[in-house]
Amino acid sequence: MNSQTSAETRHDPTDVLIIGAGASGATAAKVLTESGLRVVALEKGPWRTRETFSGDELASINRYDLWPDPLLNPRTHRAGVDEPATTQLFCPVPQMVGGGTVHWQGWLPRFTEEDFRFHSVVGDVAGASLADWPISYAELEPYYTAVEWAFGVSGQAGANRYESFRSKGYPCPPMPMSRYAEKYHAGAAALGWNSFPTPQAALSQPFDGRPATVLSAFAQQHGDPSGTRSSALNVFVPQAVATGRYDLRPDSVVREITVDARGRATGAVYEDAEGRLHEQRADVVVLACGAVETARLMLLSRSAAHPHGLGNENDLVGRNVTFHEFSSAVATFDDPVYAWAGGGYVSASSFEFYGHDDSRGFAGGGHMATSGVGIPLPINWSLPDRPAWGAEAKRVDREFFNHSMAASMVVHDLPQHDNRVDLDDEVVDDWGMPVARITLTPHENDLAMGRFLIDRSAEILEAAGATSIQKVYPDRVTGNCSHQHGTTRMGNDPATSVLDRDCRLHTADNVFVVDGGSFPTGTGANPTLTIMANAWRVAERIAAGRDASSRR
């Protein structure tokens, strides 16, 4: 399609065009606009305000009010290159201004120094395409601090024995201790393991003009009507808007990144809510759609200069994708734990088995933490062996809704060359564009780590006095974390990476990717703090580069 000639509206060129206004795109927008640059942002979904959110479990979780609607935005998934793909909501993230941060409960651990040189630490693992990061923890540390202080993260410096160096403590003290966090601390302490209050994107006390959080039960997977949880939507977007240089256009679906004859980006063609095509030109293009959708857009953007998709000269765009996997040991207790209080994810964590240890027989480790059981609210709560209906189902609801909790973990799944995002050859979205197809086979290291971490989680529950424990081993990768990384990995060698160390495309020097696609390895911790810190770093580099070129 030659959309450059079919656009009905051509907008005045801008300094920077950002595709996406979620965690990474909003962070970049804040930094770029505050540095004086003019930014146009195109966001596929709506721009919702906090007045549109409430305590509605049915709408938020069961009726796609926040999740992508699978009839409009499907994906396909297959378990290997020879398997047929089926349509499903694999690793969905809300598609709207604020992205996943709109409905998260915001666990914000930092990665560790070891994470950035994971390949060097663990060595080669057969079948895995491991790579060190081209940047170090020390380089990112100031940006971790910047995001934590912009957000008002609630946590306790020094409480995580395994945390790497930090230049500054947390701006807010830890969240109040939930009963499920209390159990988790007790179990870990009995085993001699370190545990700590999970750093959280919510305000334990008033911060920066915002009041302390009310601790509603409708938090995880709900939008926040109170403005007391911290998100891209209620922190970075307003800060960017306040500069007067952020032109954020919601309901704008990008069809392709346009390029010139040399392969440099010229801008994007997008469709508005009424189906009209627009063209927006820019000096710099920043991709911030999340690792799956950014890879998809690059693959959709074929041109004479990039015949296999933007930046895809080496067939690497979409490959090495990692998704984590979240699973739990689930326990019941005699005394009530109310593991829906605060939303079920006001938690305690442990990095006791986060770092690599050769003696365990697998590479790496993961973040362990307590939570409610799944979505621990009335409609969606359950226990693994609860029947779907009948008197027994009702008995389980009644006896255990207030008396159950989980000890959960994040699997650090290893990147593999054949695990990838590409374009489905049959299924299209409601805009007529081929959807992302996920091809994913878990590595045996992923499965071994998952079983090990679930066993340790069960031991914590047992030590805390649980009356029953069920282990749910993550023997499949379902994409249930909504974490996604690796599809445009950064590196110093253009033959083995898509982006350079500043997250600039090796083959188009005015295109940057700021979402989790840049991560060479997925690590075992929740990624969004690092995504935002890295987006902040890259945005500063973009702004510095513009300064240098304008002085010339």
Add this chain to the structure above:
Amino acid sequence: MNDTFLDPHQRATIAAAMARMIPTDDTPGAAEAGTIDFLDRYLSGTGHIYANPDGVGFEVLTGRRLWAWAQRLEVVRARYVAGVRALDDAAGRRGGRFVDLDPEAQDEVLREVERPEGREQEADAARAKVALYGAPVEAALQQTSAEVDLGFVPLLALHTRQGFYADPVYGGNRDHVGWKVIGFPGPASLAEVHQGRYTTIDYFAEDRTHPGTEGLS
């Protein structure tokens, strides 16, 4: 505005089946919560999909969202119409209509209709297993399954649960009976959450300070 879809016989049949999904015992069940009202209103059209966040009225859907919900409702309506027929067919082999059977025989019929036969139901069972630790018919932790993919009985179980536990603004969970049965101290109304007044702080630990953080700065 007409907010029903089922005819009187369909409505009575589904209400009876819902009473087997969440039976009444010494505590209220689906019948007392009005789950049939929840369902019938849902099936009636696209006017009751999303309550307004302040709990007053419902969102008027337009554009792509309207189209998607109209598609989905068509599939779900057809599944209920066929489901009532399947219940009566199976009941007929026991000498009556579903509504005429005693509760034990109704359970047998439901299990018979639920029983996997053919590829579609096998896929159903597989999906149920995917539910790692969420509700058996609702995909697990961070994801929702597409209800259009569910067979009749799993769909009925899901909707009964929704009608029992969803905010009363949707027509079920009458007088919060569902929440009372399990001891969930939900908000008085959506408005309480919307205005930022709803808190669960009373259900946190008595000592709200995490151990090991006292001496740190």
